[in-house]
Amino acid sequence: MGSAEWRVFLAGPDPRADSGSSRRSPAEGALHDGRVQETLVIVDDHAVFRSIAREKLEADGIKVLGEAGDGRSGLDTIAELRPTIVLVDIHLPDIDGFAVARLIAGLSDPPVVVLISSRSGANLTRRSAESGAAGIIAKENLSGAAVRILLGRQS
Amino acid sequence: MTLARVALGILAIATAAATGLAMASAGVQPAFVTLIVAASLAFTSTGLLVWHQRPAAPIGPLLWIVGMAWLIPQWRYSSDSIMWTLGTWLLPTLHQAALTHVVFAYPSGVIRSRAERWVVVVSYVTATVGALLVAAFARDPESLGFPGFPRNVLLVNPDVEIWRALISVKTTFELVLAIAILALVARRWKRSSGLGRRRLGPFLLGGGLAAISFSAGYTAVGIRSPFLSGIPLDYLVIRWPIAALYLVVPIAIGWGLLRERLDRAGVADLVSTAAEEGRGLAALQAALRSALRDRSLELLIWDPTRGEYVRLDGTAGRIPDDNDRRIATRVERDGGILGMVVHDRALVEDEALMGAVMASVGLVLDNQRLLADLGSQLEEVRASRGRIADAAGLERRRIERNLHDGAQQQLVALSLLLSLAADGAASHADERLLAQLDRARKLTGDTLADVRSLAHGIHPAVLTEDGLGAAIEVLVQRSPVPFEVSVDLAERLPEATEAAAYYVVAEALTNVAKYADAGRVEVRIARSPDGITVDVADDGVGGATLTGGSGLQGLADRVEALGGSFEIDSPRGGGTRLRASLPCE
Numbered sequence: 001m002g003s004a005e006w007r008v009f010l011a012g013p014d015p016r017a018d019s020g021s022s023r024r025s026p027a028e029g030a031l032h033d034g035r036v037q038e039t040l041v042i043v044d045d046h047a048v049f050r051s052i053a054r055e056k057l058e059a060d061g062i063k064v065l066g067e068a069g070d071g072r073s074g075l076d077t078i079a080e081l082r083p084t085i086v087l088v089d090i091h092l093p094d095i096d097g098f099a100v101a102r103l104i105a106g107l108s109d110p111p112v113v114v115l116i117s118s119r120s121g122a123n124l125t126r127r128s129a130e131s132g133a134a135g136i137i138a139k140e141n142l143s144g145a146a147v148r149i150l151l152g153r154q155s
Numbered sequence: 156m157t158l159a160r161v162a163l164g165i166l167a168i169a170t171a172a173a174t175g176l177a178m179a180s181a182g183v184q185p186a187f188v189t190l191i192v193a194a195s196l197a198f199t200s201t202g203l204l205v206w207h208q209r210p211a212a213p214i215g216p217l218l219w220i221v222g223m224a225w226l227i228p229q230w231r232y233s234s235d236s237i238m239w240t241l242g243t244w245l246l247p248t249l250h251q252a253a254l255t256h257v258v259f260a261y262p263s264g265v266i267r268s269r270a271e272r273w274v275v276v277v278s279y280v281t282a283t284v285g286a287l288l289v290a291a292f293a294r295d296p297e298s299l300g301f302p303g304f305p306r307n308v309l310l311v312n313p314d315v316e317i318w319r320a321l322i323s324v325k326t327t328f329e330l331v332l333a334i335a336i337l338a339l340v341a342r343r344w345k346r347s348s349g350l351g352r353r354r355l356g357p358f359l360l361g362g363g364l365a366a367i368s369f370s371a372g373y374t375a376v377g378i379r380s381p382f383l384s385g386i387p388l389d390y391l392v393i394r395w396p397i398a399a400l401y402l403v404v405p406i407a408i409g410w411g412l413l414r415e416r417l418d419r420a421g422v423a424d425l426v427s428t429a430a431e432e433g434r435g436l437a438a439l440q441a442a443l444r445s446a447l448r449d450r451s452l453e454l455l456i457w458d459p460t461r462g463e464y465v466r467l468d469g470t471a472g473r474i475p476d477d478n479d480r481r482i483a484t485r486v487e488r489d490g491g492i493l494g495m496v497v498h499d500r501a502l503v504e505d506e507a508l509m510g511a512v513m514a515s516v517g518l519v520l521d522n523q524r525l526l527a528d529l530g531s532q533l534e535e536v537r538a539s540r541g542r543i544a545d546a547a548g549l550e551r552r553r554i555e556r557n558l559h560d561g562a563q564q565q566l567v568a569l570s571l572l573l574s575l576a577a578d579g580a581a582s583h584a585d586e587r588l589l590a591q592l593d594r595a596r597k598l599t600g601d602t603l604a605d606v607r608s609l610a611h612g613i614h615p616a617v618l619t620e621d622g623l624g625a626a627i628e629v630l631v632q633r634s635p636v637p638f639e640v641s642v643d644l645a646e647r648l649p650e651a652t653e654a655a656a657y658y659v660v661a662e663a664l665t666n667v668a669k670y671a672d673a674g675r676v677e678v679r680i681a682r683s684p685d686g687i688t689v690d691v692a693d694d695g696v697g698g699a700t701l702t703g704g705s706g707l708q709g710l711a712d713r714v715e716a717l718g719g720s721f722e723i724d725s726p727r728g729g730g731t732r733l734r735a736s737l738p739c740e
Contacts (some may be wrong), residue, residue, distance in 0.1 A: 049567060052572045053571060056578075062540045118564055119607070139567040140566075140570035141570075
């Protein structure tokens with residue numbers, strides 16, 4: 001694949017630029033400015049991916065509060081941990097990520113939803129927008145910077 | 156056989172000529188002589204004709220015998236004593252008995268009812284034994300004052316009283332026979348119907364009437380015999396209509412035979428018409444009813460799964476028993492029973508006609524059965540082709556899912572891990588390691604792209620997840636040739652239909668890019684009453700064929716496996732238009 005449409009919804013920046021910026025992370029700086037620490041919950045059914053993603057995001061200065069393996073336990077975890085960001089895989093064993101995003105959008109004071117996917121699709125960006133998510137990131141391009149770009153787009 | 160019939164024909168002509176000459180020389184009116192001879196020849200010639208047509212049935216020989224016996228009474232004009240005795244006393248009524256025989260044996264040659272058999276036997280006994288007894292007591296004409304007459308060679312005792320008593324017994328027998336014949340003819344007529352009645356009509360009327368008239372005539376003649384009370388005027392009057400009737404009967408038989416041939420041809424025509432037009436069994440039944448003039452005729456088909464005969468409406472058919480007025484004739488073909496035709500019992504008599512009908516019906520039923528077998532086999536092949544296509548589609552989706560859940564996920568995780576490692580390398584300012592990790596990450600990304608491409612080729616996940624419209628959009632984005640899409644579908648379609656439509660478009664676009672040298676492609680997908688139609692048209696060089704190794708044959712197979720149709724119109728230099736019509740069950 002590696003095609004135009006795949007690049008279309010890759011909201012993440014170039015990984016090398018990302019890794020370069022991690023040494024002077026804006027999130028860390030913000031913390032010193034008294035801004036709220038970004039907290040995150042990962043909802044993905046692939047345990048290996050979850051653990052790597054957790055390590056990557058924490059290295060990029062985002063605090064990962066918890067993980068869930070499917071949509072329903074993800075919603076429970078969010079209610080319990082009340083993160084500011086939720087990372088949701090669009091493919092989940094029970095309810096798909098778009099539905100999870102819609103359910104979260106219905107909560108009072110909802111966290112920002114960032115969708116992730118390992119698969120391409122022509123209308124993933126459109127569907128992610130329709131679901132109320134801040135955006136969608138290809139899983140292999142996940143980074144703190146990519147998440148923050150979508151957060152910036154959200155605000 | 157033919158030689159025998161020629162010889163019998165010559166014998167009949169010679170006997171008729173000799174009898175006629177004897178009559179004429181005895182001073183009988185020429186017109187009456189002509190009538191007698193003509194009636195005799197009509198019988199003998201019809202007899203030989205029927206014999207030729209139906210060599211198995213004894214009707215022909217019997218008719219010939221009637222024609223010959225008809226001449227015997229005229230031998231009374233002979234001056235030879237033996238001939239005279241034969242004609243006057245011994246066998247003057249043999250033709251009456253033979254005619255009665257013909258009437259009841261017609262047309263199969265077999266006398267079916269016991270009553271009819273009795274009447275025929277008594278007729279023969281009366282005409283031979285009865286006549287012999289009468290002859291034994293019949294006085295010579297000379298003794299009655301007729302000098303120069305031949306002698307009664309059978310005379311035993313010229314006792315007038317015995318003779319008179321015997322004559323009255325014989326005439327009584329003949330009267331009873333006449334009534335019995337009339338009753339039996341009426342019964343046969345009543346029991347027949349339709350074609351059977353039409354067939355029997357001329358014969359029973361002519362033959363029966365002749366037999367009865369003769370009985371009545373002879374009764375009158377017997378009572379007023381010249382040897383009892385002089386020359387009877389009655390006889391001279393009655394002999395004309397009787398002779399005329401004898402001329403009519405063979406003509407009626409000839410007419411009946413002609414009609415029978417026409418009817419048989421009519422049946423064959425109707426049945427073959429019903430079969431040719433393939434209008435089904437109802438048409439065949441209607442054809443049989445009209446051809447055999449039996450409005451209640453019924454066609455029953457043997458249903459091997461139900462183990463019974465069924466009517467055309469599917470209800471169980473009833474086979475009539477022996478006492479029924481209707482009878483069932485089996486329709487057989489190559490030793491197997493295909494069905495029954497329940498019809499009027501009277502039709503059985505026309506063996507040749509029923510044989511022709513049954514053969515035709517057998518042909519039609521066999522044809523229908525073969526067609527049905529072929530149809531169900533075709534249906535089975537179609538269904539199995541559909542199942543194979545479904546199974547293949549399912550297998551492709553399974554492989555795609557396995558690739559996605561397995562290799563693809565692992566590669567994604569690996570890519571992310573490498574990015575994490577690169578972060579670490581960067582923080583340690585290890586430029587060499589960072590470069591290696593970046594290369595590893597790029598390699599992982601390329602592999603991931605390859606796996607994605609492979610998975611998409613096996614089965615585009617977007618098709619399953621987001622439908623045909625979304626999948627076609629992906630194709631649009633990738634196509635090197637600009638194209639217009641119009642997908643007019645409100646709802647999702649069955650998976651197999653969507654997949655087939657997708658592959659039609661994908662393969663068509665691949666072909667366009669490879670061969671067509673087109674500037675524009677138009678893809679149109681729309682609902683049709685029973686499914687969808689997929690049209691792909693380009694303005695390229697045309698000349699595409701199913702057999703050209705372009706993959707179009709594979710598309711056609713895929714579409715047809717679903718029960719759809721695939722058309723291609725690609726004149727050289729005139730662009731290519733594909734149309735796939737796909738059903739949605």
